[in-house]
Amino acid sequence: MICCAIGLQSWATLRVAGFDLGIFDQAIRAYSHFDLPRSSIKSVHHEFPPSFTLLGDHFTPVLALLAPLYWLWDDPRVLIFAQSALFAFGVLPARRIARRCFSDTSRDGGEVAVNVSGLVYALGWPLLNSAYSGFHEVAFATPIILMMLERGMASRYRSAAAWALLLCAVKEDMGLVVGLFGVLLAVRSHRVREKRGRTVGLVLAVTGPLMAALTIGWFLPHMGSPKGYYWSYGRLGADAGEAIANTLTAPWILFEVAFTPSIKVVMLAWILGTLALLPIGSATFLLAVPLLAERMLSDNPNHWVVINHYDAFLWPILFVASLETLERLRKFGAGWEKSSRRAAIAAVALGSAASVFLGLSLLVNPSHWRASPDKQALIEAVNLIPDGVTVEADNAIAPRLTKRTKVVIADETPRGSEWVLLRAKDRTFPFGNTEDQKQRIALLLDHGYVEMWEKDGATLLHRVKNVPIPGSGMPGADSVPVREKVPEDVGRSAFLR
Template sequence: MLALLCFLVCCGLGWQSWTALRVTGFDLGIFDQAIRSYAHFELPRSPIKNVHHEFPPDFSLLGDHFSPVLALLAPLYWVWDDPRMLILAQAILFAAGVPVVRRIARYCFADAAPSVTRRAADGAGLVYALGWPLLNASYAGFHEVAFAVPITLLMIERGLARRYGAAALWAALLCTVKEDMGLVAGIFGLVLAVRAHRSGHRTGRALGVAVMVAGPLVSAAVITWFLPAMGSPAGYYWSYGRLGADPGSALLHILTEPWVLLQVACIPAIKVAMLAWVLGTLALLPLGSPTMLLALPLLAERVLSDNPNHWPVINHYDAFLWPILLTAALEAVARLHRRRVRQPAARCPRLPGRWAIAGLMLSSAAAVFLGLGILVYPGSWQPPADKRALAQAAGRIPVGATVEADNTIAPRLTARTDVVIVDATPRGADWVLMREKKRAFPFATVTEQRDRISLLLAHGYQDVWRRDGVVLLRRVSPVPIPGMSRPGPGSTPVREQVPADVGRNLFQR
């Protein structure tokens, strides 16, 4: 029942975001185009990503992020070729973690009374199923985190079950989710080796050491060799300029001035607030378990980053952490419970239960604030007038047309048109669909959007439909457009300019 609850809530939020036109070309449209390529037995390519960031036309998303696991979703597109299939798939993958979390709870409370073990499994399953990181990821549409969550849980669960070979296999599969997950797998190997050594399991210790070494090596090989081989430009995703211009200079800076880590991690203060929220919503319980070490690479990537998109807690990034945090919290509560049983005369005999209840209440409150409240609010299911107009205009664009579309409406066009998002550079598409009264990504101001519309109307485009600040333009004459450009084989990729208001509010969507 809890798995069904998780599926319904996550699917409901994702479907609501689709209905209310909250999901966008970045990232649902990108993943839809990529997996559609897989479904046609091609490398994953996304015109939305490639054109906006000026990557060459044949650039594969495997050179952007190492996520070959996404190819497993390709058969779903043989059943239903639609971006909403990804929303369903993500909800199923999240829900698949519920029974795994329940097994983890049973392992943690294996020596407790049956009634305690049962309550622990039920409580853990409920906290996981309604976890605010999963709700945020569902709200955002789709991301490779859909695979990271169940695979991380299965890796940890097999380790606790002392099924070391299976744990190592899940750790290997985790490395195919994203290029940095090898670091998580490596620390898991360290924890696994130490625990196996204490239990006298030589096989577990050997496999743990192997995973500890192999995980970081896989990440290093992917980042330094595979991604560049697939066309990734050097330093494109380096977001740690306060530490150094590249990994080498950053390492030298850290070795010579180690305090710089604390300075970068604490400024601006939203980074500290992010850590407080992530840990505080589980009553700081994850800090009581070595499993928490697995989260260190993921947290470090965010607090040391210069990219403000990494700091709030409303994106998908926290879902990568959720299996780790919840397992660590369960292990901490179980340890407190064992201490209470062994020392019945302890000063705070009810401490484990109270701490667990505090974690349950805090996590539930966060879930209501960041997801459940939105799900049940009727107004959240209705798009505003300008987005309704975007959907109406999109219906007027013929199948097979080339389109430059507002980021918000792009996912509605990926299945039947050659669509990219409209940005600062004219692309010469047959149709252009954009807003003129409300700022839309990636434009910095509404004035830029109006100027673009005026430019196109003066150079071969005709205004064919307007409503509620939405303009649909059709190209009727091949007049050259000033500044028009389409990435070619020698294109130089450009990085996204983050708007000034991003990263100032922990909960700004």
């Protein structure tokens, strides 16, 4: 309920935008019409050819499972409800894992520990951050990872393998997590002489990385992803081969890149510190290493902050690793019982403080339930745009138009759409400053557009003359995709929204 409330609050105040809720809405709506997951918001802004689909962006076929929801309610908010439900589903395996970890405590004490654990998972700040951002494929990753780990603990190896394979369909890098889970399962099964678990673990240890290699090396390029387009590790090398060669000849480069700039250290300290460093006491933490490495070695500042959805991929792994560490501490002997209790209290206190700071405080602050005047004006202007037309929309308002118009976001390139809705008072993605937005409005007014409505800096334009617009254009079959320019203020603070 909390995640759902934060998501709907973000919808009401236009915190969720074309990037990324609008993209997922267009893609999954296409699935619901038995089409490939196409998004004009994504493809036009990044200059992909018209045939491009999101399966060339990330390997996320699991999203097709949400298509039937659009047969019941054709609205972007269905994804907010779906993500909240998937997060909530994770509470069940989270509680079962906690019950196993605290099975040797007293009945009352064990039940309290299970209830607290379920609450800590459900209100984890990474989940609240994801709810704040709208919707992402991580909605599936969190419950699937928990089910995979829980089934492994229960020695239900076929079921664990099934969840692991489903995880590979969430995103291309999840195969690395599956591979390490397989190694962990094989080692733990070997220790207790579970031959079947060892066999399943070894199979997953090979299958997971193989799936990741196939999806990254073959499937994504086959679906239109340009070679090197998503390579964000230029400090290691120009491509994967050069990066591997450089790290083999000079392995210290990994540490240099991973810990500079210092915001990466802040990110890592926050992620682990909010659980009182408990995750590093369990081998399960190894499953988080490739996901952390992807971000710490990245050149993209968006990967260094802790206010995006990326931490939710880590959350179930860190949560389970923390419970396992507490279990180990308690089994060291009577003298460690008090230490385990103190560590648990510290983790709950730190995690709760982080959740209040990054999510829960939003719900009790009335000002966070009201859209700013310029965004409220965007909401009013949407009602003036007819159905079925082409629109260039301010990124903040784009999801309100995906259902009934052919919408793209307004960006650096004029697209010649029938309608344009853009703000001029507050900077909107992907413009660098408000002056660029004002110049865009002035350019269109000089080349065939008229102002239909204006309020609090939000301007609605309608094209009445087919006058050529300087610099305008739409992607064609031979379009060369362009990478996103990261705003200068991103990456300066780990907590800057």
